[in-house]
Amino acid sequence: xxxxxxxxxxxxxxxxxxxxxxxxxxxxxxxxxxxxxxxxxxxxxxxxxxxxxxxxxxxxxxxxxxxxxxxxxxxxxx
Numbered sequence: 001x002x003x004x005x006x007x008x009x010x011x012x013x014x015x016x017x018x019x020x021x022x023x024x025x026x027x028x029x030x031x032x033x034x035x036x037x038x039x040x041x042x043x044x045x046x047x048x049x050x051x052x053x054x055x056x057x058x059x060x061x062x063x064x065x066x067x068x069x070x071x072x073x074x075x076x077x078x
Contacts, residue, residue, distance in 0.1 A: 007036040017042055 007014060014036045021028045035042040056063060071077065 004034050004037070006033050010036055011039070013039055014042070017046055020046075 010018065017032060017036075018028045021032045032042070035045060052063075053060075058066070
């Protein structure tokens, strides 16, 4: 199976999302770089994650712990 290449010349919206991802995680996450091929997908998932981050009922630290635990149970890096 071939690898999916990154977007060579990202537009303004994609660069804005890259900046948000870099600010949150220190580097642009791989899923975000792949989703950049479909900007509506990137906007939808970004909105979903943003709403969970800012309006969720769990504390940030607990949510991060749950995400790490689930990723470990599933054998995933994310």
